[in-house]
Amino acid sequence: MSGLLALLDDVASISKVAAASIDDVAGQAVKAGAKAAGAVIDDAAVTPKYVHGFDASREIPIVWKIARGSLFNKLVILLPVALLLSSFAPWAISPLLMLGGAYLCFEGAEKVAHALGYGDKHDSEEHTHPDGDGAALEEARVAGAIKTDFILSAEIMTIALATIPASDTLMMRALILAVVAVGITAAVYGFVALIVKADDAGVHLARRQNGLSSALGRGIVKVMPRFMKVLTVVGTAAMIWVGGQIVLHGLAELGWSAPYDWVHHQAEAAAHAVPQAPGLTAWAVTAFFDGIFGLVLGLILIPVAHYVINPLLQATVAPLMARLRGA
Helix, strand or coil, rough: HHHHHHHHHHHHHHHHHHHHHHHHHHHHHHHHHHHCCHHHHHHHHHHHHHHHCCCCHHHHHHHHHHHHHHHHHHHHHHHHHHHHHHHCCCCCCCHHHHHHHHHHHHHHHHHHHEEEECCHHHHHHHHHCCCCCHHHHHHHHHHHHHHHHHHHHHHHHHHHHHHHHCCCHHHHHHHHHHHHHHHHHHHHHHHHHHHHHHHHHHHHHCCCCHHHHHHHHHHHHHHHHHHHHHHHHHHHHHHHHHHHHHHHHHHHHHCCCCCHHHHHHHHHHHHHHHCCCHHHHHHHHHHHHHHHHHHHHHHHHHHHHHHHHHHHHHHHHHHHHHHHHHC
C-alpha cells in the first residue's frame, strides 16, 4: 500500500510539473504572438484578396489551402531553422529580426506610397482581375499567397523566438514556437474565412422576409467594403509601427541606443504629463515615434529595393534558379 501511495504521489508531482509547463508554454506563446501583431494583422488584411473573383464555393477551399501552406511554412521549414539558430547562432537572431523589421517598414511604406498615388500598382491589379483557366489560376493564387505568407511567417517566428528566454530548454522553445505557429495560423485564417464569407451571409440574410434579418444582411453587405479598407489601414500602420520598433530595439542592442533612448524619454515625459493614464500615454507616444521612424526608414528603402536589391537579385538569383530548373 505504501508503494502505491508513493507512486500516486509521484504521478501527482509529475502532473503538477506538466501543468506548470503547459501554462508556461501557453503564457509565453501568447506573449510572443502579441509581439508579432504587425505581421499578423497584415497577414489577415492581405489574404482575402487572393480569393477575389472566384466562385463563392471555392473561397473556403482556397483559404484552407493557404492555411495548410502557412502551417507547412511555420512548422516544417521555419521552426527547425529557428531552433538551429537559437542553439548554434543566437547572435544572428537580432540582425535577422532587424532585417525582418526593415522589410515590414518597406512593405508598409510602399503601401502608403501607393495609396498616395506613387509607385507601381501592378500587385493589387494582379489579384483583382482574374482571368484564364480557373483551376490553374487558383493554384497560381494559392502559390503566390503561400510565398507571401512565408515572408510574414518568418518574421512572426523570428519575433516569437526573440521573446523566449535563453534559459529555456530546446524542447520548451520548440513547444512555444509550435503553439505560436498553430495558434496564429488558426486565428488569422479563421478570421479570413469569416471575412470572405461575410458578404454571402449578408446577402442570404437580406433576402429573408423577416425585416430585422433583412436589415442586418443589408448592413453587413454595406459595411464589409469599409471594414476591409479599415483593416488594410490598420494592418499597414501596424507593420510600420512594429517594424520601426524592432529596428530601433535592434540598434540599441547592437550599441547605438540614442534613437531608442530618445523615444523612451519622450514616452516617459508624456506619461508624467498625463498621470490619469500613464501606461496608455507612454504606449501611444512610443508607438507614434516608432511608426514615424519606421515610415521614414521604409521610404528610404523603397528606391534601394527597386534600384539596387531587385536588379541584384535578378542578376544573381534568377539565373541560378533557371539553371536549377533546367537541371
